[in-house]
Amino acid sequence: MSKALVEHVATFIAGASGPPLTVEAVRAIAPASALDWLQPGVAADVSFELAPEALPELRLSLQAAAREAGADVIVQPKAGRRKRLLVADMDSTMIGQECVDELAEFAGIRARIAKITERAMRGELEFEPALRERVALLAGLPVSIVETILAERISFTPGARRLIATMRANGAYTALVSGGFTLFAERIAAGLGFNEARANRLETREGRITGIVLPPISGSAAKREALEELRARLALPMEATLAVGDGANDLDMLAAAGLGVAYHAKPKVAEAAGARVDRADLTALLFAQGYRRADIVEAED
Numbered sequence: 631m632s633k634a635l636v637e638h639v640a641t642f643i644a645g646a647s648g649p650p651l652t653v654e655a656v657r658a659i660a661p662a663s664a665l666d667w668l669q670p671g672v673a674a675d676v677s678f679e680l681a682p683e684a685l686p687e688l689r690l691s692l693q694a695a696a697r698e699a700g701a702d703v704i705v706q707p708k709a710g711r712r713k714r715l716l717v718a719d720m721d722s723t724m725i726g727q728e729c730v731d732e733l734a735e736f737a738g739i740r741a742r743i744a745k746i747t748e749r750a751m752r753g754e755l756e757f758e759p760a761l762r763e764r765v766a767l768l769a770g771l772p773v774s775i776v777e778t779i780l781a782e783r784i785s786f787t788p789g790a791r792r793l794i795a796t797m798r799a800n801g802a803y804t805a806l807v808s809g810g811f812t813l814f815a816e817r818i819a820a821g822l823g824f825n826e827a828r829a830n831r832l833e834t835r836e837g838r839i840t841g842i843v844l845p846p847i848s849g850s851a852a853k854r855e856a857l858e859e860l861r862a863r864l865a866l867p868m869e870a871t872l873a874v875g876d877g878a879n880d881l882d883m884l885a886a887a888g889l890g891v892a893y894h895a896k897p898k899v900a901e902a903a904g905a906r907v908d909r910a911d912l913t914a915l916l917f918a919q920g921y922r923r924a925d926i927v928e929a930e931d
Contacts, residue, residue, distance in 0.1 A: 635679035639708040640692055641918050643673045645909030646788065648700035659695040659703070669923035673914075677708060693906065704905045704918040706889055710869040712919050716797055717857045717883060719875030720808035720815055720829070722751070723893050724790050724822060724912075729814045730764050732779045733839075737768055752896045753878030757809060757849040765832065769841025773834050776813045784814070786822060789912030791929035794823040796916055799927050803864055807856045809849055809879050823929075828856055853883040874915060875899070891915060 640660060644651040650671035657663065666675040680688060689705045696703040721728045734743035743764050750760040794804050806819040808829040819827035833842040846852070853875075861871055873880070873887035876895040884890025884903050892903035893912070900906045907914045916926055 633681045633683070636682055637708045638678055638680045638685065638705060639711065639920075640676045640678070640703055640705045641668070641673060641914075641920075642676070642696060643702045643704070643907070643910040643914045643917050644671065645700050645702065646911045648909060651701060655699045655701070659692060659699060668917050668921070672923070673917035675920070682707075689904075697908070700909065702907050702910050702914060704889075704891070704907070704914070706905065706918070707869075710867075710888065712800070713797070713872035713889065714802045714866055714870040715857075715860055715864060715872065716793075716802055716804045716915075717807050717853070717860065717871070717873045717887070718804070718824075719853070719877065719880050719883075720806055720818060721810050722876045723874060723880075724787055724806060725818060726785045726787055727783060729779070729784075729810045730761075730768075732783050733768050733771060733775065734764070735783075736775045736779075737771055739767055743767060750879070751877035753881075753898045757879045758847050761809065761830070761847065761849070762843060765839075765843050766841040768839050771839045773813070773837050773839060780814065780817055784818065786818075787912055789910075789914070789916075790822055792926055793912045793915055795927040795929040796921060796925065798823060798825070803860065805856065805860055807848070807853050807883070809853070809877075828852075850879040850882045853880060854886045857883050857886050872915065872919070874912075889918065891918070 642656050656665055656674055660676045663676040692703045692705055718724050728747050731744045731747055734740045746760055746764050749755045750757055804824045806815055806824045806827040808815045810829050811832050812829045815827040815829035830848045831844040833840045833844050869888040871887045872889045873883045874891045874893050876893050881902055890904050892900045892906040
């Protein structure tokens with residue numbers, strides 16, 4: 631008995647600093663396929679029918695071929711590709727920095743803390759004890775340093791504001807869910823236009839950071855639970871959800887989403903996620919949902 635075929639779509643996206651996407655490049659990867667340009671030279675859809683069980687192998691094959699062409703590709707079922715909930719990581723995803731490392735700069739121990747951060751994000755250390763260890767080393771820093779970091783060191787990831795503005799304009803709910811700190815996350819979420827932010831709370835006393843993270847700690851499980859709670863509150867099927875992150879503490883959240891995207895991620899995360907963006911900016915998440923360039927809300931990052 632032949633197995634039912636399901637319509638799928640592969641969205642090819644040019645790298646942010648690489649060559650433009652061409653018909654020839656896409657057809658070299660997906661021969662004899664009709665292209666639907668979402669933005670000429672930047673993003674194109676190729677539709678095809680596929681047995682669902684064949685998707686993982688095809689996805690890996692197309693990713694490898696796209697990598698050779700300097701592009702990204704996201705492969706998914708075509709039905710339900712437009713998402714109604716976005717849950718996003720903050721550090722090194724929606725912003726270009728790791729906030730705890732920026733705090734460490736002012737404590738004079740950036741190299742020491744950055745090494746722990748990198749190992750935790752690669753999944754080599756448990757997130758919660760690694761976070762406690764790093765925060766303990768920040769004891770005594772004035773809270774006012776946060777304002778300096780936000781003003782002088784934090785930069786939004788290219789495409790971040792367009793992603794949030796476009797999804798919200800089309801009725802989606804957006805949540806910034808971070809293993810970082812509310813002192814940063816609430817301001818960054820407001821600046822990017824998220825509906826809400828969730829993060830860890832740093833204890834402060836007399837205007838200084840005490841070196842303690844107040845419970846409960848928001849780590850891998852909390853991120854997944856936030857996605858599931860929001861999905862239930864909005865009465866959405868799993869397929870209507872999108873999650874994006876770069877570190878090991880994002881893996882559970884990515885696995886729980888209809889489309890989980892590893893964005894410029896650590897190797898372990900990129901290999902495990904259902905989709906990955908290694909070269910394009912965050913606008914790729916809009917093209918993956920079938921938005922055309924004319925549909926995208928222009929917003930400066």
